[in-house]
Amino acid sequence: MRKKIIAGNWKMNIKPSETAALIKAVAEATKDYSNVEIVCCTPAIDVPAAVEAAKGTAVGVGTENCHWKESGAYTGEISTGMIVDAGCKYVITGHSERRQYFGETDETVNLRTRAAIAAGLTCMMCIGETLEEREAGKLVEVIERQMNVGLKDVTAADCAKLVIAYEPVWAIGTGKTATPDQAQEVHALIRATLAKLVGAETAETVRIQYGGSMKPGNAAELLAKKDIDGGLIGGAALKAADFAGIIAAAAAAN
Ligand code: PEP
Numbered sequence: 001m002r003k004k005i006i007a008g009n010w011k012m013n014i015k016p017s018e019t020a021a022l023i024k025a026v027a028e029a030t031k032d033y034s035n036v037e038i039v040c041c042t043p044a045i046d047v048p049a050a051v052e053a054a055k056g057t058a059v060g061v062g063t064e065n066c067h068w069k070e071s072g073a074y075t076g077e078i079s080t081g082m083i084v085d086a087g088c089k090y091v092i093t094g095h096s097e098r099r100q101y102f103g104e105t106d107e108t109v110n111l112r113t114r115a116a117i118a119a120g121l122t123c124m125m126c127i128g129e130t131l132e133e134r135e136a137g138k139l140v141e142v143i144e145r146q147m148n149v150g151l152k153d154v155t156a157a158d159c160a161k162l163v164i165a166y167e168p169v170w171a172i173g174t175g176k177t178a179t180p181d182q183a184q185e186v187h188a189l190i191r192a193t194l195a196k197l198v199g200a201e202t203a204e205t206v207r208i209q210y211g212g213s214m215k216p217g218n219a220a221e222l223l224a225k226k227d228i229d230g231g232l233i234g235g236a237a238l239k240a241a242d243f244a245g246i247i248a249a250a251a252a253a254n
Contacts, residue, residue, distance in 0.1 A: 002205065002206075002207050002229045003035065003036070003037055003207070003229075003254070004035070004036050004037065004207075004223065004229055004230045004250040004251075004253065004254055005036070005037040005039065005163060005207050005209060005229065005230035006036055006037070006038055006039070006209075006230050006231050006233065006243075006246055006247050006250050007038075007039035007040070007041055007062070007090065007092075007124060007165075007209065007230070007231070007232050007233065007237075008026075008039065008040045008041060008233050008234075008237025008238075008243055009041050009064060009092060009095070009211075009232055009233065009234050009237060010040065010041065010042045010043060010046070010064070010237060010238065011043075011064065011097070011234060012043060013238055014042065014043070014046060014238065015046075016045055016046050016048075016049050017049075019042060019046040019049035019050050019053065020049050020050075020052065020053035022040075022238070022240060023040060023049075023050050023053035023054050023057075023059060023061075024053050024057075025240030026038070026040060026059055026240045026243055026244065027053075027054065027057035027058065027059045028240075029240050029241065029243075029244035030058070030059070030243075030244050030247045030248075031057070031058070032251075033247050033248065033250070033251040034058065035251055035254045036230075036247050036250045036251050036254065037060070037230070038058055038059050038060065038247060039059070039060045039061070039062055039089075039090050040054070040059055040060075040061055040062070040237070041061075041062040041063060041064050041090060041091070041092050041124075042061065042062075042063070042064070043063075043064065044063050044064075044078050047061060047063065047083075047086045047087070047088060048086065048087075051086060051087035051088070060088075060089045060090055061087065061088050061089065061090070062083075062088050062089065062090025062091050062092065062121070062122075062124075063078065063083050063088055063090075063091050063092070064091075064092050064095065065077075065078070065091070065092065065093070065095070065098060065112070066078060066079065066080045066083055066091045066093065066112055066115060066116050066119075066121070067079050067080075067112065067115070068080075068108075068111035068112050068114070068115035069115075079115075080115045080116055080118070080119035080121060081119060083119070083121060084119050084120065084121065088121065089121060089122060090121060090122045090123075090124065091112075091116045091121045091122075091123055091124070092123075092124045092126060092165070092232070093109050093112040093113045093116060093123055093124070093125045093126065094106075094109035094112070094113070094125050094126040094127065094146075094150060095126045095167075096126060096128060096167060096169045096172060097172075100169075106145060106146055106149035106150050107149060109125065109146075109149075109150045110149055110150050110151070110152050110153075110154075113125045113150060113151070113154065113162075114153060114154060114158075116161075117154065117158045117161045117162060120161065121161065122161050122162075122163060123161060123162055123163065124163045124164075124165045124209065124232060125150055125151075125162065125163070125164055125165065126165040126167050126211070126232070127143060127146035127147060127150065127164065127165070127166060127167070127190070128143075128146075128165075128166055128167040128168045128169050128172075128211075128212075129142045129143065129168060129169065129170075130169045130170065131169070131170035134168070134170065139186070140189060143166075143186060143189055143190060143193065144189075144193055147164075147190065147193045147194065147197070148193070148197070151194075151197055151198075154197070154198070155198065156198040156199055156202040159194075159198055159202050159203075159205065159206050160205075162206055163206070163207045163208070163209060163230070164190055164194070164206065164207075164208045164209070165208075165209040165210075165211050165232040166183065166186050166187055166190055166208060166209065166210055166211070167210075167211035167212050167232060168182075168183075168186075168212050170212075171211075171212025171213050172211065172212050172213070172234065173213070173234055173235060174212075174213060175213050176212070176213060177212055177213045177214065177218050177222070178210070178212060180221045180222050180224070180225050180228075181225075183210050183222055183225065183228060184225040184226065184227055184228060187208045187210070187225065187226075187227035187228055188226075188227050190208050190227075191203050191204075191206070191208065191227055194206055207229035207230055208227055208228065208229050208230075209228075209229065209230040209231050209232045210222050210228050210230075210231055210232075211231060211232030211233065211234070213235070214231045214232075214233050214236060214246060215235075215236045215242060215245070215246065216236070216242055216245025216246055216248075216249065219231065219245070219246040219249035219250065220249040220252065220253065223249055223250050223253040224253055230250060231246055231250070233246060
């Protein structure tokens, strides 16, 4: 039984002074859903306020990126040791916006993912195809490459700290959602690819989130699918009521 995991990705949207109110509102609105793992991934500068506000609640805090080196001359980056020290338990790696705007590659996603797992963080590694890749019939090739390279040297034991987020790039922030059947088809492919990498038994235990314009109105039908174990939520994570609506759908789907 895979516990559903719903994680918000705040991106560059919430200021430190706005953070405590949003975390507290999320915690209050979701306090009855103990069968769902609830996470807010915030800008690094919001983390102290988020961790403080989340104390004594079921909301876990994470960051939106991490570097693979422990320390050094990497201006603008944050290490996994810093993230753990700040009180986070989660991190996102390989988000499509980092791939698109910040030169992230499958190889650097692999380095960040391995560093996150080694530090004891639960790592939500994002993969997903662009519209051009889908229309060119390259969906399977892209997903397999992102999985094979992104998870190079990740062991079956490491998978206890791994979550895969399937985020079709064409559905992120666009209002276009993959249909539940389209999403399930790719989630099944991801699990089958994972089985080849770490064994079928381990692959069955790894949670695979869907991300891409998930909202209260479409969450239930997506989360009802066999291989959809949660969501990575952008826009709808910025309003506690919307985020809680998705978590309620996950609780009912469990
Ligand atoms: C995301 O950025 O991970 C995401 C899924 O965004 P949105 O929910 O806004 O599409």
